[in-house]
Amino acid sequence: MHLSERIISMPSSPMRKLAPFADAAKQQGKKIYHLNIGQPDIATPENFMLAVKNFNEKVLAYSSSQGMPQLIDAIIKYYKKYDMHFEKDEVLITNGGSEALLFTLQAIGDYNDEIIIPEPFYPNYNGFANMAGIKVIPITTKAEFGFHLPEREVIEQKITNKTRAILLSNPGNPTGVVYTKEEIMLLADIAKKHDLFIIADEVYREFVYSDSGYTSFGNIKDIEDRVIMIDSVSKRFSACGARIGAILSKNKELIAQILKFCQSRLCCPTLEQIGATELFNVSDKYFEEVINEYRKRRDVVYKGLQEIPGIICQEPKGAFYVIAKLPIEDAEDFVKWLLTDFHLDNETIMLTPAKGFYATPNSGLDEVRIAYILNEDDLKQAMHILKVALDTYPKKK
Template identity: 65%
Template sequence: MQFSQRITSMQESPIRKLVPIAEEAKKNGKKVYHLNIGQPDIPTPDAFFDAVKNFDEDVLAYSFSQGIPELIDSFIEYYKKYDIHFDKDEILITNGGSEALLFSLLTICDHGDEVLIPEPFYTNYNGFGNSAGVNVVPITTKAEDGFHLPSKEVIEKLITPKTKAIVLSNPGNPTGAIYSKEEIYMLRNIAKENDLYILADEVYREFVYDGFEYMSFAHLDDIADRVIITDSISKRYSACGARIGSIASKNKDLMKQILKLCQSRLCVPTIEQIGAAALVSVTDEYFTEVVEEYKKRRDIVFNALNDMDGVLCKKPHGAFYIIAKLPVEDAEDFVVWLLRDFDIDNETVMMAPAEGFYATKGLGKDEVRISYVLNENNLKKSMEIIKKGLEVYNSQK
């Protein structure tokens, strides 16, 4: 029996494909510190669970395809804090940010169309592109430049008649980079001059450090009709398992088209929507404390990496990821070796090989993505394991 080309051409998740090796290590008695996945350990706000516990209906019924009104209203109120203003018919609730991205691509692209994406990028962008029959054209960024964008001229050379959109994460996953106002204005001009959509994944909006100023593409009124914002409560409120996301755009005609896809999958789970709607009551103090906690964790990881011989990384100013260039030829081989053959006091580390975050063949082969979502003590132990592991690994080569 044959499988579809669509599925066979889809890459495995570089974040999850080594999980069986990590599980094998655990069965052999090792403790594994997971730096490979962006699963926060910050407690989910009580407001979510309280709302779910208070759900008292005789029938768990379908909700509206566009999302329950209470949740849409909560997103509208949330965006107002950032001076972003959406109407009720300009927001759709989705099964996480992932569905928001897939539905957006399916709506604006035909089979064989292209989207530009700065690489390295969230690996599922490639998977969503495959599913939608859309070709990903990478805009290459480099660790040496802090993963900032190349010039307008470089980007415009990648545009063809099949190019439909620029897709990007800001703040960035997997890089932690925050695009400057100049970069955002440059992309705005490119979109206007070449009739492109901007599909902006802004799920890490809260996580900005070092006094950097965050700017949303939703603040650009002159391209409001071509901006699509995808969002999620997963990282913002440490509620990854709830699978609640959204699509927002001032282009009402576009939103009517995306609604057809929402109707085709009927609805987002009702109870999770009720819990998510209550999160609008979470205070600013919660975010202040969470951001400060992640900043401390970022500093632990960044400073430790900078003290390791041969490691290159620029300080990221957003999200909770670092991409580090290691003094190894094959980062995946090193990650597997750490899990199978190395430990300190029966403890080891799992990271995500970064090659899978690139579309350009050969790039990222000596890089890893580290997610600093563990507590400070565990991060310090993890950095010691990586440092000693590099020394032992390279001494054997």
């Protein structure tokens, strides 16, 4: 049977493809510290389930294709705190940030159009681009420079008459980079000059650990008609299983067009929207505590990495990831070996080989992504295990 090129050419998830080896290790009784997925252990605010449990309609009916009005209002209110002012017809609720990305790509590009993304990047960007038939053109960034952007010329070289948008996550998954104000303004200027959209994936907006601040594309008045904000409750409120995201843009025509996609899939789930509405009402104290917790974890991981000879990485400034260059040839082999051939007192760690975060072939082969989503003690132990494992690994450089 004939299957489509787009699906055949799509790579498997780099976060999930080594899962069978982890399962086998667990069956052998090994304890695994999972640093490979972005599933936080932070409790979801209780008001989510309280709101859901209060639902007492007899019929679980379709809701509005755009999203439930109370959730849209809650999101608008949340954005006001950041001095971003969206109106009701500038917001669409989606099935997670995932659907927000897919709909956005389908709205701005046709088959063989191009989008520019700094690599390493969240690999599902590739997945959605594949579905949409759009080509990903990477701008390579490096561990040595903390994954900051190259200069203007390098970026502009990538722009063709097929380029439709620049897509990036800030703070960055998988790198932990927080782009400087200068970088954001540079991209804004390039977008304006070349008539491109900026697809700003800011789902980790709150998770910034440096004092040098955070610049959102949503605050640049001059390009507001070309900024498409991708959002999600998953990480912000530790509610990954809710699958509630959003698209926001001051470009009303774009939102009106994407609403047609929303109408074709009818609506997002009712209960999850009811719960998500309450998430936006959590206190600022909730964020303070959560960010504090992640900052401590970031410190543990970064300190642990610094103590291992031969590792290259700069201090990550945001989100809850870091990409580290290891003193090895083949990170995928190393990660597999950690699961199949190594243990320290019957414990091991699981990391994500970074290869899958690059669009340029043979890039990031010696890099791994570490998600610091465990408590401090577990992270300390995990870093210790990494150190011992790198000492033991037979194929060390």
